[in-house]
Amino acid sequence: xxxxxxxxxxxxxxxxxxxxxxxxxxxxxxxxxxxxxxxxxxxxxxxxxxxxxxxxxxxxxxxxxxxxxxxxxxxxxxxxxxxxxxxxxxxxxxxxxxxxxxxxxxxxxxxxxxxxxxxxxxxxxxxxxxxxxxxxxxxxxxxxxxxxxxxxxxxxxxxxxxxxxxxxxxxxxxxxxxxxxxxxxxxxxxxxxxxxxxxxxxxxxxxxxxxxxxxxxxxxxxxxxxxxxxxxxxxxxxxxxxxxxxxxxxxxxxxxxxxxxxxxxxxxxxxxxxxxxxxxxxxxxxxxxxxxxxxxxxxxxxxxxxxxxxxxxxxxxxxxxxxxxxxxxxxxxxxxxxxxxxxxxxxxxxxx
Numbered sequence: 001x002x003x004x005x006x007x008x009x010x011x012x013x014x015x016x017x018x019x020x021x022x023x024x025x026x027x028x029x030x031x032x033x034x035x036x037x038x039x040x041x042x043x044x045x046x047x048x049x050x051x052x053x054x055x056x057x058x059x060x061x062x063x064x065x066x067x068x069x070x071x072x073x074x075x076x077x078x079x080x081x082x083x084x085x086x087x088x089x090x091x092x093x094x095x096x097x098x099x100x101x102x103x104x105x106x107x108x109x110x111x112x113x114x115x116x117x118x119x120x121x122x123x124x125x126x127x128x129x130x131x132x133x134x135x136x137x138x139x140x141x142x143x144x145x146x147x148x149x150x151x152x153x154x155x156x157x158x159x160x161x162x163x164x165x166x167x168x169x170x171x172x173x174x175x176x177x178x179x180x181x182x183x184x185x186x187x188x189x190x191x192x193x194x195x196x197x198x199x200x201x202x203x204x205x206x207x208x209x210x211x212x213x214x215x216x217x218x219x220x221x222x223x224x225x226x227x228x229x230x231x232x233x234x235x236x237x238x239x240x241x242x243x244x245x246x247x248x249x250x251x252x253x254x255x256x257x258x259x260x261x262x263x264x265x266x267x268x269x270x271x272x273x274x275x276x277x278x279x280x281x282x283x284x285x286x287x288x289x290x291x292x293x294x295x296x297x298x299x300x301x302x303x304x305x306x307x308x309x310x311x312x313x314x315x316x317x318x319x320x321x322x323x324x325x326x327x328x329x330x331x332x333x334x335x336x337x338x339x340x341x342x343x344x345x346x347x348x349x350x351x352x
Contacts, residue, residue, distance in 0.1 A: 015052060019048045071104075071105045072107070074108045074322070075109050076108060076109070084314060091316070091318030092321075127155075134158050134172075135157060172328060175317050183223065190224075191227075193308070203273055204239060205268050206266060217266065237249060239268050264289045271306075274297075289306075
């Protein structure tokens, strides 16, 4: 028999532990969803909490968190060179404002260059100049990041990746696109726009080791082979920073592959490649599929230059890593899923 609260008496964790016949630590693990508690014990504790009308003392929790004065570091590429990151940055800054009420400070470190040396330099500077409790950073594949992870491990600093995954073993979580699925979706769109025997050319600025390039193309190839055996990938062509070179490349593509009817543009820094392909397409025979949705693409989609684009929730990639680190450092709550994939959505002119 459980004694209910009387008058102004409010149930405490100690009351719950006593009535449920468990330790205070076990109740705490259930409250903060951490550690191993058997389903039967968890159910019993939750029943007692309901019977006692237990309400967590959020004011006390908030005070305790503010005393911690948590400081989080957020590494982000410069959105002037990589406009996709603008929406990530906006969402992260909005979340950072929200976390201020808990005494959390978020330090943003902009990566003004896309080189590995600059990344590591920015990372080392942030760690040496600030007492960081947690780190959020874009993932890099193909770089020797062992020293970086050793540093984080030695200092007991948890970290979350977004928009790319360098190493899954030691990170707290990854928030970002499943690039294999993104490539599979592009293959499905190609079949819809160019029929199941579509003739496809892929343009990409990426290289081996970059998942937004490698995994998307791998996913595209697998889906085409599994579901559309008559679809043919004619060529994978590089994107140049020079638009004249891109126009000449597009002219060459139409000359060598006169039956091409789909162009999949994987990850350009400048979507001007789409305009170059359109100018070279004298017979209006191709449909262009892209990824993401930045300001440069919107008029192209509206005008029909780009037929469809596949988005990956950049806002979630800015907000969720901060929420994950905050919950882990403030409450000891680890994310239920380490791989937190964003949703893929398709945008066309009608739903811009």
